[in-house]
Amino acid sequence: MEAPLEPRWLNSEESQAWLALVGMMIRLPSALDAQLQRDAGLSHFEYQVLAGLSEAPTHTLRMSDLANFAESALPRLSQVVGRLEKRGWVSRSSDPTDGRITLATLTADGWEKLVQTAPGHVEEVRTLVFDPLTKVQTRQLTDIGRRIMRAIDPEDRCLRSSD
Amino acid sequence: MEAPLEPRWLNSEESQAWLALVGMMIRLPSALDAQLQRDAGLSHFEYQVLAGLSEAPTHTLRMSDLANFAESALPRLSQVVGRLEKRGWVSRSSDPTDGRITLATLTADGWEKLVQTAPGHVEEVRTLVFDPLTKVQTRQLTDIGRRIMRAIDPEDRCLRSSD
């Protein structure tokens, strides 16, 4: 592709890195979704929601906090929690101290589901991501990912924990 | 999250890397989509389709090859090319030597659109990805991305070029 009056085009090393990054960003989510769908009937996003609740003190979080944890907008979370509620893995209640707030809670069944699902998922993450990398590369990846996140959103404090 | 009889749990460094990776994989596509949508009214996928055609010898590719380049399934590509055709940026014709094959071609308007759009997009990629990284990290990222892609699909020859 020829350059039309723009100085800062990508050089060869950057193009290669870009190719590798885009390929990874497209395939890794698909691969993880496929494993979860096959083994547990869950999308990765649904899994993240259950995992988020499981890490909260009483297996309960406000919808907003859960959305923030799962890096999603509220309407999407509302839909998904609705589905998870129908399947019996999450329940919703409104906060007695503030009626605007909805609290989502992981049920016993939801916890059970997660306990059954998590090992296989973590195993897949390990197989696809960490097994192919050296320990040094794992640390490099952390730094690289953080730098890019900071470039996208300098404000964000990324205090979430995860998976 | 407690471990239920599974030895290969993620250690602390791996968790941090995983967090950084997931965060990046969720936000970077959104950020790039937002820039393209705002400045050009294109999704990143539509941009990739135009870019793919622009790099082909006669600005023409078979649908299957284009799908492979853009890492998408055929039905999705078919829809998107339909939209791009309506906007006048791509045209379709069936291969005279094999009626099953559909050839997609970038029009003059499409090329013009891409020439107007590419610099801003590349600039955004540079700002969000390469400016925050050192040259060494760029090379590290290439290797890391390739290793993960190879773990996902050992067959794949990744002979695509891009953006």
Place this chain on the structure above:
DNA sequence: CCGCTATAGTTCAAGCTTGAAGTTAAACGT
């Protein structure tokens, strides 16, 4: 040559996501 299978795309239906509008509850100002 003629039917069968395989290939390349398209179309269709269902589900998911996104942004806008609507709802309910709290907080604030006068």
Place this chain on the structure above:
DNA sequence: ACGTTTAACTTCAAGCTTGAACTATAGCGG
């Protein structure tokens, strides 16, 4: 105390994506 504004969700409509079914063309075996 009452109206207005803000906040937290939910619901709705539109668009996109995915997988399944469908169409049309080419290749192959007898």
